[in-house]
Amino acid sequence: MSALMPTRSFRAPLQTDIPRHWLPANPALSAILNIYTVIVPSNEAFYIRTLARCLPSIEDPAQLAAVRAFIHQEAEHGVAHKRFWRVLDAHGYRYRTLERVVDALAFRLTERIAPLSLRVSMVSCIEHINAFMAHEFLRQGILADAHPEVRAMMEWHFAEEIEHKTVAFDVLRAISPGHAMRLAGWLSTTCLFYTLMTLGMLLFLAQDGALWRLSTWRGLWRHLGPGHNMARRTLRHLFAYLRPSFHPSRLDDRDLAEAVIARYSPPRGDWLAPSTRGGVRAADAPASTG
Ligand SMILES: [Fe+2]
Numbered sequence: 156m157s158a159l160m161p162t163r164s165f166r167a168p169l170q171t172d173i174p175r176h177w178l179p180a181n182p183a184l185s186a187i188l189n190i191y192t193v194i195v196p197s198n199e200a201f202y203i204r205t206l207a208r209c210l211p212s213i214e215d216p217a218q219l220a221a222v223r224a225f226i227h228q229e230a231e232h233g234v235a236h237k238r239f240w241r242v243l244d245a246h247g248y249r250y251r252t253l254e255r256v257v258d259a260l261a262f263r264l265t266e267r268i269a270p271l272s273l274r275v276s277m278v279s280c281i282e283h284i285n286a287f288m289a290h291e292f293l294r295q296g297i298l299a300d301a302h303p304e305v306r307a308m309m310e311w312h313f314a315e316e317i318e319h320k321t322v323a324f325d326v327l328r329a330i331s332p333g334h335a336m337r338l339a340g341w342l343s344t345t346c347l348f349y350t351l352m353t354l355g356m357l358l359f360l361a362q363d364g365a366l367w368r369l370s371t372w373r374g375l376w377r378h379l380g381p382g383h384n385m386a387r388r389t390l391r392h393l394f395a396y397l398r399p400s401f402h403p404s405r406l407d408d409r410d411l412a413e414a415v416i417a418r419y420s421p422p423r424g425d426w427l428a429p430s431t432r433g434g435v436r437a438a439d440a441p442a443s444t445g
């Protein structure tokens with residue numbers, strides 16, 4: 156995978172005048188990405204705490220630099236998505252209790268009871284899910300009609316998920332290369348992630364008054380079925396992860412990430428800037444271990 160993983164801040168203002176239906180014509184997909192946004196900060200904090208625990212045991216300087224860059228990129232994602240919460244608040248959405256419960260039960264409790272190897276396996280699997288969502292959303296231009304600032308936030312996040320998609324998988328291979336641990340992480344993560352996303356989607360749709368509208372479910376059907384084919388594609392990506400020969404770099408989609416970063420960075424745009432929170436500059440980043 157890419158040798159360069161710079162850390163960037165997302166600078167679009169994300170003012171509260173962003174419309175409630177920032178992705179027109181598909182309230183279900185909008186609700187899916189709203190719950191994704193709600194879960195991102197605590198979920199990514201879980202990745203950060205998990206991989207930070209692995210740092211002392213990583214000896215390869217290239218892998219060490221890749222993990223540090225991963226941590227900084229994920230931290231910036233959490234900051235941007237949390238800024239977007241102001242928009243959700245402005246529209247009167249209630250989601251904070253759910254967010255706190257998810258953080259306490261899905262992430263903090265897991266951290267207490269699961270061994271580090273299983274937590275790394277879970278992070279590796281969710282990073283695969285993030286990376287194939289990024290691939291599909293960017294390749295199919297699914298956010299083309301979204302509000303420009305929200306589209307930029309999501310696409311920048313997706314681009315960086317592609318940039319760092321090998322990192323957690325390579326850490327898992329280093330600390331626990333057996334297939335059983337990969338399978339355990341896959342099982343727990345897919346069940347947890349899709350349950351949370353479904354419940355969250357229903358929560359947002361109910362608050363939109365869109366739960367019982369036929370058009371809502373038609374939109375979801377188009378996304379999962381004949382429109383974006385996400386059900387079939389998701390299953391294909393999920394099961395690909397279980398192949399013994401799987402490696403995230405086998406799906407080379409760096410072109411998608413590069414196009415997004417170029418679109419929102421100078422000279423074409425000014426919503427992405429080098430992070431001031433520290434991190435790995437492009438020129439300093441050694442080859443990652445993919
Ligand atoms: Fe992320």
Ligand SMILES: [Fe+2]
Pocket residue numbers: 229282285315316319
């Ligand atoms: Fe990530």
